[in-house]
Amino acid sequence: MKYGIALFPSKPLQDQANSYRMRYDSHYALIPPHITLKETFEVDDSDLPQLLANIREVAKNAEPALIEVYKVDTFSPQSNTIFFKIREDVSLTNLYEALHSDPFEPNPKYGFIPHLTIGQDLSNDEHADVVGRLKMGSFSHQETINRMQLLYQLENGSWTVYETFHLGKEA
Amino acid sequence: MKYGIALFPSKPLQDQANSYRMRYDSHYALIPPHITLKETFEVDDSDLPQLLANIREVAKNAEPALIEVYKVDTFSPQSNTIFFKIREDVSLTNLYEALHSDPFEPNPKYGFIPHLTIGQDLSNDEHADVVGRLKMGSFSHQETINRMQLLYQLENGSWTVYETFHLGKEA
Numbered sequence: 001m002k003y004g005i006a007l008f009p010s011k012p013l014q015d016q017a018n019s020y021r022m023r024y025d026s027h028y029a030l031i032p033p034h035i036t037l038k039e040t041f042e043v044d045d046s047d048l049p050q051l052l053a054n055i056r057e058v059a060k061n062a063e064p065a066l067i068e069v070y071k072v073d074t075f076s077p078q079s080n081t082i083f084f085k086i087r088e089d090v091s092l093t094n095l096y097e098a099l100h101s102d103p104f105e106p107n108p109k110y111g112f113i114p115h116l117t118i119g120q121d122l123s124n125d126e127h128a129d130v131v132g133r134l135k136m137g138s139f140s141h142q143e144t145i146n147r148m149q150l151l152y153q154l155e156n157g158s159w160t161v162y163e164t165f166h167l168g169k170e171a
Numbered sequence: 172m173k174y175g176i177a178l179f180p181s182k183p184l185q186d187q188a189n190s191y192r193m194r195y196d197s198h199y200a201l202i203p204p205h206i207t208l209k210e211t212f213e214v215d216d217s218d219l220p221q222l223l224a225n226i227r228e229v230a231k232n233a234e235p236a237l238i239e240v241y242k243v244d245t246f247s248p249q250s251n252t253i254f255f256k257i258r259e260d261v262s263l264t265n266l267y268e269a270l271h272s273d274p275f276e277p278n279p280k281y282g283f284i285p286h287l288t289i290g291q292d293l294s295n296d297e298h299a300d301v302v303g304r305l306k307m308g309s310f311s312h313q314e315t316i317n318r319m320q321l322l323y324q325l326e327n328g329s330w331t332v333y334e335t336f337h338l339g340k341e342a
Binding site for chain 1: 172179182185186189193199200203318320323325326327329330331332333334335
């Protein structure tokens with residue numbers, strides 16, 4: 001089954017993200033606004049208990065994650081994904097590192113750029129339009145998230161939360 | 172903020188439910204397939220820690236919930252909601268009762284009919300059509316769910332999981 005690990009921010013930040021996602025994000029209906037900590041990975045049912053134990057261990061040793069949105073940015077030209085850029089913070093970086101170090105698989109493709117996606121799969125023209133407009137706006141939001149979620153993917157592409165893990169205390 | 176409490180079944184049952192929901196359920200994109208344990212209720216931010224403690228207490232004293240789908244049914248003529256009917260079981264009934272007894276609000280409107288919605292907001296004609304067809308099919312699925320989820324609702328009507336509670340052991 002396909003799993004992923006993400007942080008869900010507070011309702012105000014999710015609502016703000018959704019106000020853009022509803023227009024610009026092809027994944028709007030598949031998952032609430034989130035900050036991905038670990039991209040889709042495959043786990044056999046029989047390995048799930050070990051995975052849960054591993055994540056629990058990471059969570060226990062983690063700190064609550066500081067989330068500071070400070071601007072809108074894009075992954076262009078690599079992709080037309082538009083996102084709230086989140087300032088690097090040791091709480092977030094350590095969490096990401098722990099989820100990509102033994103016993104977890106590393107991510108050889110990308111470095112960690114903390115972000116919350118608000119647009120994807122736009123045409124080049126629309127992408128340029130939207131980015132141009134949003135870059136002129138001012139974005140500033142700060143919060144601390146004290147839980148991360150393990151999710152699994154359904155056949156329709158949507159995601160269901162399997163379990164919550166408290167950051168920094170006994171799960 | 173608006174909260175609700177639900178059980179999410181396994182991927183196979185969710186995938187089966189979604190194969191109907193994508194065609195018949197107006198809430199398809201708002202939440203994954205679920206079994207509602209407590210309908211939408213309002214909680215002030217300041218009361219959230221107490222709510223979490225209360226749910227944790229219920230979860231600790233609960234047993235894992237036996238979910239046995241045995242047919243498709245409808246709430247018609249009260250509403251055009253179509254659902255997988257779930258056999259009553261003491262594990263499920265006790266959990267529902269605990270979430271509707273002091274310190275929780277009761278539900279004066281309905282008795283508990285355990286179900287997983289697969290269609291709603293259909294026209295009368297389409298409703299009759301779909302129910303007629305699905306009632307001829309054979310539905311049988313059994314599983315045990317050992318976690319329930321507290322969710323909150325975003326402004327767009329969709330739901331985000333706030334926290335998972337293990338049924339029958341320390342959360």
